[in-house]
Amino acid sequence: MREVFQQELAEVQDRLVELAELVAESIDKATRAFHKSEVSLAEEVIASDNFIDQRTVALDELAITILARQQPVARDLRIVVSALRISASLERMGDMSTHIAQLARYRFPDKVVPKSLRSTFAEMGQLDVEIARKLVELLRTEDAQLAEEIRNDDDKVDALHLVVFDKVLGETWKGQAVDTVDATLASRYHERFADHAVSIAKKVQYLVTGDWDPEKSAS
Template identity: 80%
Template structure:
C-alpha cells in the first residue's frame, strides 16, 4: 500500500508540472500577442485555458481521492494539501494569461497600449514568461534557489507595475480613457500572474525546508 501511495504522490507532482508547462506556454503566447498585436497567438493562448482547467480539475479529484483513501499524515498530508493549493494558483495564472490575450484580441489590429508604454510591457512580458518557465523547473526539480529567483524577479514586475500607474496618472499622459483602462488592467494581470508564481514558490520552499517564507515587500490583494 505504501508503494502505491508513493506512486500516487509522484503522479500528483507530474500533473502539477504538466499544468505549469501549459501555463508557461500560454503566457508566452499571450504576452507576444499583446506586444505584437498578433490575433492568432492570442487565440492560441485563450484556447490553452480550457486544457489547463480540465487538468486542474483532474488533479484536484486525484488529490481528494488520495486524502479519502490513504488518509495521509504529517509531510505526506502537507504535500497533498499543498498540491490542491498550487493547482488553484496555476489555474488562476492560466486565467490571467487568457485576460492578457483577450485584450490583444479585442484591440486587434491596433496595439493595446500607447507607444510610450510598449517598452515597459515588453519587459514585463519577458519577466513573467521567464518566471513561468522557472516555476515549471522548480516544480520538477525542487531547486530552492529557483524559488528565491522567482521572488526577486517578482520585485521587478512590481516595480514595472507601479511605473505604469505613475505613467497613466501623470500630467504628461495623453492616452484616451480606453487606453488608461487597458494599460492598468494589463499591468495588473501581469503583476498578479507573478504574484501567484511567488505564492507557489513559497509553498514549495515550505515543503522542502519546513520553514514558511514571509513576504518582505508590500502586501498584495487577492485575485
C-alpha cells in the first residue's frame, strides 16, 4: 500500500511539471505573438488554454482522490495540499498568457502597443518566459536557488510594470485611448503572470522546509 501511495505522490509531481511545461510553452508563444503580431501563434495559445484547464482539473481530481483514500499526514499531506494550490496558480498563469495572446489577435495586423513601449514589453515578456522555464525546473527539482531567482526576476517585472504606467500617465504620452488601455492591460497581465510564479515558488519552499516566512511571503 505504501509503495502505491508513493507512486501516486510521484504522479502528482509529474503532472505539476507537465502543467508548468504547458504554461511555459503558452507564455513563450503569447509573447512572440504579442511582439511580432503573429495571429496564428495567438490562436494557438488561445486554443491551448482549454487543454491547460483540463489538465488542471485532472490533477486536482487525483489530489482529492489521494486525500480521501490515503489520508496523508505530515510532509505527504503538504505535498498533496500544495499541489492543489499550485495547480490553481498554474491555471491562472495560463489565463494570463491567453489574455496577452487575445490582445495580439484583437489588434492584428497592427502591433498592440506603440513603438515607444515595445522594448519595455519585449524585456517584460522575456522575463516572464524565463520565469516560466525556471518554474518548470523548480517543480522538477525543488531547488531553493531557483525560487530565489524567480523572486528576483519578479522584482524586475514589477519595475518594468511601473515604467509602463509612468509612460502612459506622463505628459509626453501621445497614444490614443485604445493604446493606453492596451498597454495598461498587457502590463498587468505580464505582472500578474510573474506574481503567480512567485506564489508557487513560496509554496515549493514551504513544501521543502515546512516553514512559512510571513516576511518573505509578502508581495
